[in-house]
Amino acid sequence: MGTISTPPSVPLDKLPIIDVAPLLSDDLSSEAKEARKKTGDALNRACIDYGFFYLNITAYADPDEPKELTRLAREFFDLPQAEKDKISLSNEDHARGYQRLKENVTNGKADNHEGLDFFRPVENPDKTKPLWGENQWPTVPKFREKYEMWIEKMKKLGLIVMESMAEGLGMTKGEWQDLVSQVDHSFWSMRVIGYPPLPNDHDGYSCGAHKDYGCLTFLYADPTPNALQVFLNRPGVKSPEASDLPAEQGAAEGIWIMADPIPGCIVCNIGAMWEVWTNGLYRSTLHRVVHRGSNYRIPFxxxxxxxxxxxxxxxxxxxxxxxxxxxxxxxxxxxVRSKVANNFVTGSERY
Structure with a gap:
């Protein structure tokens, strides 16, 4: 048997930008089909070289939609602490709800951010079971309505991008349908993250170095530059911050680059399940947040x-x-239960 074709790599210093517009068209012309094929090829290349890329979604979503979500996030995080605590993780399954500043943990260190977490609703919720509670929504007017609209949009985008990735991998229609059956009831999650400026003396990060553990992450990032950092493996190049990498990375060689926000784009990265699906051809990439601003990010x-x-x-x-x-x-x-069990100081003993 032959090996999977991997075209020559490009210099790994800037993340590629991939426009989803060709994937939204039903045009059956040869030009439209070629444009869709090129998009699938670009996604395949990006997953091999980086595990991270920008998605230009201006043809898919009004840029004002996520801006409104961040306005609502600010309104929630500006509430008195006692009001926010009314929807604390401890009220439910220790996964759904609000977590205080430094309640989230990465690599054993507290992260300098507040958060609000939601997961796919489940049948017969039982908060004594891991991940099987009910979502807790803020009472901020329009918050739930606007966020649920974004959730539906991101779920559809997930299938659109997955189908293009399948084409880029050279999957048959039957193989694609088999993959769809594994994601058509996605156990999605969404975070609303509030970042205060990171103190210079904080023993940790706004969010420590980690890999995502699912399928695809779609991040709407605030305008703050130099916040999201991505680790690119570069054999023979040792980062001066290599000691900050998780222990399981061993003596990883590479560099950290910035994934600064680009207007009209979301940042996308692949999770660990793609490593399994592709037997290591695609690699989930380490990333972390060092946030010096005071803004809000919404990863789906x-x-x-x-x-x-x-x-x-x-x-x-x-x-x-x-x-x-x-x-x-x-x-x-x-x-996913084993991973979420280690995310929060308050919930680890429950899993």
Whole structure:
């Protein structure tokens, strides 16, 4: 068998910008089909080289929509502490709701941000079971209405991008339908994050170095520059901040680059499930936040179904070298519960 084609890499110093406009058209002309193919190829290349890229969504979403979400976020985070605590994580399953400043933990260190977390609603909610509680919505007028509209938009975008990625990988229609069956009831999550300026003496970060553990992350970032940092593997190049990497990274070699906001774009990165699906061809990328402003970011996580069994795709098996070891299957529900268990100081003993 042959190996998966990997075109020559480009210098890894700037994240690519990929326009979703060609993916929104039903035009069956040869030109439109070619444009969609080029987009799939670009996504494939970006996932191989970076695991991170910008998505230009001006053809998909009104830029004023996420701006309104950040206005509502500010209104919530500006409330008195006692009012915010009324929807605390401790009221539910220790995953859905509000967390105070430094209540979120990454790599054993407190993160310098407040947060508000939502997950896909579940049948027969039971807050004594991990991830099986109910979402807690602020009483800020229009908050729930506007955020639920954004959730629906991001869920649709997840399927649009996934289909293009499947084309870029060379999947057959049947293989794509099999992949759809693993994400068509996405156990999505969304965070609303409030970042105060990071104190110079804080023993940690606004959000410490980590990899996302699901499928696709769509981040609407505030205008603050030099906040989101992405670690690019560069053999032979040792970052002076390598000691700040998670222990499981070992002696990683590479550099940190800035993923500053670009008007009309969201930042997208792939999670660990794509590593399994592609047997390591795609790699989830370390990133962290060092926020010196006072603003709000809204990441939406498009995840597999909670009962999905994630394993290497047939297209990968078909093209890999004969005899190459395949990743072990993962039940996504078990995986995500184990990860969320370590996210918060207050909830770890519950999982």
């Amino acid at each position: 996580f498009f995840e597999p179904n909670i009962d999905a069994i994630i394993k290497p795709l047939d297209v990968i098996k078909r093209k890999e070298k004969e005899g190459k070891q395949m990743r072990e299957p993962i039940l996504y529900g078990d995986y």
